[in-house]
Amino acid sequence: MKLGSIGTAMVTPFNEDGKIDYEVTTLLINHLIDNGTNSLIVNGTTGESPTLSEEEKERLLVHTISIVNGRIPVIAGTGSNDTQASIRATKRAELLGADGVMLVVPYYNKPDQNGMYEHFKTIAENTSLPILLYNIPGRSGVNLSAETVIRLSKITNIEAVKEASGDLAQMAAIIEGTDDTFSVYSGDDALTLPLLAIGGEGVISVSSHIAGLEMQRMIADFRNGNTASAATHHQILMPLFHAVFSKPNPVPIKYLLKRAGLPVGDVRLPLVGIAGEDTYLNLTMQTFKQQFDSKRE
Template identity: 40%
Template sequence: MNAPLFCGSITALITPMKANGDVNFDDLQKLVEYHIQSGTDAIVAVGTTGESPTLNIKEHIEVVKKTVEFAQGKIPVIAGAGSNCTRDAMATAKLLENIDIIGCLSVAPYYNKPTQEGLYQHYKTIAANTDFPQILYNVPGRTSSDILPETVARLAEIPNIIGIKEATGDVSRLAKIKSLAGEDFIFLSGDDATGFETMKLGGQGVISVTNNIVAKDMAIMCELVREGRIEEAETINQRLMPLHKNLFVESNPVPAKWAAHKLGLISDPSVRLPLVPLSEKSQEIMLDSLKQAGLLD
């Protein structure tokens, strides 16, 4: 697989929903077109920001299919395919085989807290049962399961495990993983607040929540870093920093959906239980962040 497909500004796409909780495919098409027009480098469909825990498997596959259909080959699509059940993750990967995606993003198993050996066997088993390039997703704050650099290095020896989305916010992980797994192993930040720093230090890109509402700014910032125009990129990053932080003022993707609705990108900010709409207090925080980013007067 051509590594440059997995670089730059990659959106962790929200899954738009109607007030009754059904997926809103009209809004999904609008979002995909928004990212095409904004220069987003790739889309992650039905990752955890896409509310994968509350979409059933039929919905999950349909959203990925529709995202690919709406993309029309103009933007590559990565499918979220993780689970805390190895068999379920394998089954999802199998169902994705006939969809024109470029790879899978697989979150570390949550709740059951496997050992490092358990994590290794989980990902090894998934990789052995699919030809898709696999990107590990490490987000201990959500999973209570941390894929340590030494385990990443073991997994990097498996040919179709090509990279990691690292969402610890610890930029020192980049050098450690690169030294153990090799310079060709793809390192993508999963933490918007440190994404710029990660790219500046040699990471290939950012799988971003912020990208959902400021796609063009994120695309430009990432391109500037790749061109070595660090000061220009940092100016954009500093303007977006309130968003990077406050889009997590409540559980993701609640603030992102509220902001996308406020900006007219989606027609409804609905989420599925156990998530609930953004509180009034957090709405005020998000309004201020949108103003600081220059998105609202």
């Protein structure tokens, strides 16, 4: 699964009636591809998947695949806390033409490590698609251990993990314990550079909606040995990373996209959007732009 350095967990645009806006989705997809995104993750948490019906998820995936038209990989979020439901969604995504699937650690029912292993193994046995595991203890209530990821990496089509535990030691253990064909991605924008420094592949990002090119510059500088410049980029980006997660995701990023001229609409309940102007987000974005503009000169 060639996700590149930056995979964007894409927001789902809604119109004023709260329905998916496919015209804006087309604009957003092209914007992301033009601004540094190497792969797209559809129907993830950032896309408000808990509030999308199965029909909406399928139609959004089909639309995204059509608009992308082979330019970059499209990964479908098909994981849930129900193994059989995840298998059905994964088979459907494969039929519809997805390039891979992202499977989140089962949430709420809190399986142990063996339960998580069997969950992912069973799904993998029912698809030929490449699989991106997604470990996010803050949402799932359980942590997929390094040992379990290493064990899962021996299954042929389990090819990568999105690590949002925030634990660099755990990420380092996964990198050390898996072979070179297995990739570790950060699930936190702020840990992109630290993860690269210990051998990670890149990031599954939210901030790349508005800072993809700048993040790619940071990654390129690091890989070209210009670590001082990469560190400077990281420092400039950090306030933006924090701002993007200052409220429940994807509330801030949708606000910033609208400010940037992409009318992606509001969020669905139980999330609530930002009413009026948000001084903190506006100032952070303005400062970020000024700092990067001055660095270009």
